[in-house]
Amino acid sequence: VGEAEKRIAGEYAARLVKDGDHVGLGTGSTVKYAIEGIARRISLEGLKISGVATSTRTEELAGSLGITLIDIDDVEKLDIAIDGADEINPSLDLIKGLGGALFREKVVASLAERFVIVAEQSKYVEKLGTRSPLPVEVARFGSVQALHRLSSIEGVQKIDFRRKDGKPFITDNGNYVIDLWFKDGIENPAKLREKIESTLGVLTSGLFLGMATEVVLSDTQGVRVLERSER
Ligand code: 5RP
Secondary structure, eight states: OOHHHHHHHHHHHHTTOOTTOEEEEOOSTTHHHHHHHHHHHHHHHOOOOEEEESSHHHHHHHHHTTOOBOOGGGOSOEEEEEEOOSEEOTTOOEEOOTTSOHHHHHHHHHTEEEEEEEEEGGGBOSSTTSSSOEEEEEOSTTHHHHHHHHHTSTTEEEEEEOEETTEEOBOTTSOEEEEEEESSOOSOHHHHHHHHHTSTTEEEESEEOSOOSEEEEEETTEEEEEEOSOO
16 A cells, blocks of 8 residues: 555644644554654644653654653543554444554553544445454463464454464564454454453454544545544
């Protein structure tokens, strides 16, 4: 997918940040443009913000651009959080975590008054689970048993540990990620989330339901902003 679309969405979202905001900084190749946009506003407009990073990758990027970072436990709430997604449905429910940062992203999003998603429009789907696998972060201890428990969930067609360079992928929290593929997508995201997240060994799933307040979808022409009225 073109970098141009990602840049358009990211830079749009960077303009939503206000002076004095505590800002959740997501992870991925789209939100990278939002982080760069925020850094530019800091130097050009004298914007004052502090950021909470959702991954070591983002911490390094934001730090290198001169964004002040604070610890998640030093804030009670965030004014806004900006992040990417792997799938977005018409109710603005999401699959996230292909970048492996799902747990920290969910914690940060849960503290945010505005949770803004930036994505290019091919990630907009009628039904979740039709384009992307669903990532689930699990403890390493007993992870094979966790995989067996998750594989018995109805509709799961394929399930496997995420790998990177031939080795199991390890999250910033020292855990593994298991990816789940569904035969015909996810019929009932709320029910599925409940099942997965109550499985022993699971830290969290990539289902972000009822969390996004705005989704900035871009193509090469510009953006379309979808808003949730209640959450
Ligand atoms: C990382 C994520 C990312 O936000 C998601 O994978 C989208 O990334 P990109 O903008 O690079 O497509 O959830 O855990």
